[in-house]
Amino acid sequence: MKRHSFTLLVTAFAALLALSGCKATRYLLPSVSGKAGEIIVVMEKPDWENTLGNDVRELLAHDCPWLAQKEPLYSLVNVVPSAFGDLFKVHRNIILFIVGPQVDSTGIIYKHDLWAQPQCVIQLSAPDSGQASELLKEKGPMIVSSIEQAERDRVIRNTLRYEESSIYNRVSELFGGSPHFPTGYKIRKSSEDFVWIADDKEGVYQDVLIYRYPAEENPFELDKIIARRNQVMAENVPGRNEGMYMTTSEFFPATMEFIKFRGRDFVQTRGMWEVQNDFMGGPFVSHSFYSPDGSEIFVAEAFVYAPRFDKRQYLRQVESLLYSWEWKEAAQREENGAN
Secondary structure: OHHHHHHHHHHHHHHHHHHHOOHHHHOOOOEOEOOOOEEEEEOOHHHHOOHHHHHHHHHHOOEOOOOOOOOEOOEEEEEOHHHOOHHHHOEOEEEEEEEOOOOOOOEEEEEEOOOOEOOEEEEEEEOOHHHHHHHHHHHHHHHHHHHHHHHHHHHHHHHHHOEOHHHHHHHHHHHOEEOOOEOOOEEEEEOOOEEEEEEEEOOEEEEEEEEEEEOOOOOOOHHHHHHHHHHHHHHHOEOOOOOOEEEEOOOOOOEEEEEEEOOEEEEEEEEEEEEOOOOOEEEEEEEEEEOOOOOEEEEEEEEEEOOOOOOHHHHHHHHHHHOOOEEHHHHHHHHHHHO
16 A cells, blocks of 8 residues: 555656646646745655654754754654645645655655745655665755755745835945845934844844945955954944943854855855843844955845744744845846846
C-alpha cells in the first residue's frame, strides 16, 4: 500500500511539474495558505520520528542564531503522504520526501507555484532514508536559502501591492535609491545623511534606518561597520531620556557575511542593539554597500523592538524590505519600459 501511494504521489508531482510549465495555468492557482515561517514536511511517520526527521529539524527548526530568545528558524508540520491532500497542497512552503525502493534516482527538484501561488515546493527523492539524509545535509544550505527567499519575496510582493510610494520617492531624492515600504510605514526623521522610517504599533516597533558616510580604506571590516553604526546611532537615535541612545550590544557579538543578490553586492551584518543607560534592546540586520560612484558607504538597517512577543517573524518581515532596495534610475527605466 505504501509503495502504491508513493507511486501515485510521484506520478502526480511529475504531472503537475509539466502542467505548471504553462504560464496560463498559474493565473488559475489559489493563493497560498499557512502562516508565515511555516513549512509542511511530507514524510512517513517512521522516518519523521527517526534520523531523517531529526536531520530535517536540525536544518530547519534550530534556534534562530540572530535572536536573544529561543525561537525556531521555521515552524515545521509533519504530514504523512497518505494524508497529503488538497488542504495541504496549497500551503506556502512544502518539502516533499519521496523515499523508498521504488525511487531509482536520488535528487532534489525545486518548483514555484505548483499548487498555489506564491508557493515554494521542494521534492527530495532517495531510495532509502540514509541516502535521503545525506542528500539533505549536502543540499541543506540551498534548501534553507530557497525557502528564505520565498518568504522574502512574499513580503516584497505584498509591499509593492500596497506601497507607500511617497517614502520611496523621498528617500530616493536623498540617496538615489531606497527600499520599498508598505502602507503603515512613515518617515519619522530625515536629514541629508540619515532617514528613519518606522511602523510603530503598540508593543511592536519595526523600523528601518538608512544612512551614509564617506568611504574609507577597507570599509567592510566588522569593527569599522560597528564603529560607524555606533557613531550614527548616538547622533540620531535617542532614548527616552537625556544621555540615552541606541548602540550595539557587546554581549551578543555581531556577525557579517558578503552577499550577492540579484546584481547587488553588499555586506550583511547581524547583531543586537541596546539603549545606553536603559534596558531596551532587540535584533538588527544591516546591508552596507558602496554608492554608485564609490565615494560613500550606504547602510540600510532594519531593527525590531517587541519585548512581549516572539521576534522571528517581525524581524523577517522588516528585513525583507531591505532586499527590495532599488536605485532610482533603474526604477525609472523599468517604469518607462512598462509604459
